[in-house]
Amino acid sequence: MADNATWTALAPTDPELACPIGPVVDIVFSRWTTPILWTLNMHGRQRFVELERRITKITPKVLTQRLRQLERDGMIVRTYHPEVPPRVEYEITELGRSLAPLFAHLAEWATANLDRVERARYDYDTDSAR
Numbered sequence: 187m188a189d190n191a192t193w194t195a196l197a198p199t200d201p202e203l204a205c206p207i208g209p210v211v212d213i214v215f216s217r218w219t220t221p222i223l224w225t226l227n228m229h230g231r232q233r234f235v236e237l238e239r240r241i242t243k244i245t246p247k248v249l250t251q252r253l254r255q256l257e258r259d260g261m262i263v264r265t266y267h268p269e270v271p272p273r274v275e276y277e278i279t280e281l282g283r284s285l286a287p288l289f290a291h292l293a294e295w296a297t298a299n300l301d302r303v304e305r306a307r308y309d310y311d312t313d314s315a316r
Contacts, residue, residue, distance in 0.1 A: 213259055213261075214285060214288075216252070216255070217248075217252075218241070218244055218248060218249070218252045219252055219255075219256065219261075220289075221241045221244075222237065222241065222249075222252055222253065222256060222262075223256070223261060223262075223278060223282055223285060223289075224289065225237060225240050225241060226262060226276060226277060226278040226282070227278050227282070227283060227286060227289075230277070231265075231275045231276070231277040232275065232276055232277075233273065233274065233275055233276075234246075234249070234250075234253075234274060234276070237249060237253075237276065253276060256282070260279060260281045260282075261278065261279060261281060261282035261285075262276050262277060262278055262279060262282055263276070263277050263279050264276055265277070
């Protein structure tokens with residue numbers, strides 16, 4: 187990885203262009219997006235109610251909004267089955283599945299570092315000089 191001097195020298199002056207991963211972060215790490223993609227990647231094709239059960243605390247309205255956005259972004263595919271009653275299923279696409287290595291690296295980082303983050307937060311919060 188490049189050092190800070192290299193990063194600074196290569197960074198454009200336009201703040202929106204300063205971080206090339208900004209658009210990816212906006213797509214992938216919006217609230218609830220990661221749990222939805224993770225669930226579909228781990229459990230395969232899911233109906234709405236199955237996603238709702240697996241991703242606790244998400245409201246139906248928010249789940250609907252996030253699923254629509256992920257479909258629009260090409261991360262998932264929605265399949266409508268014209269049955270009685272109608273059935274709708276959601277499945278991660280190859281594009282969405284291509285994020286699996288990123289999620290794996292983040293999971294490794296979390297395992298290795300979240301305890302250090304918690305210690306840093308504790309030290310910060312208990313620092314009487316603040």
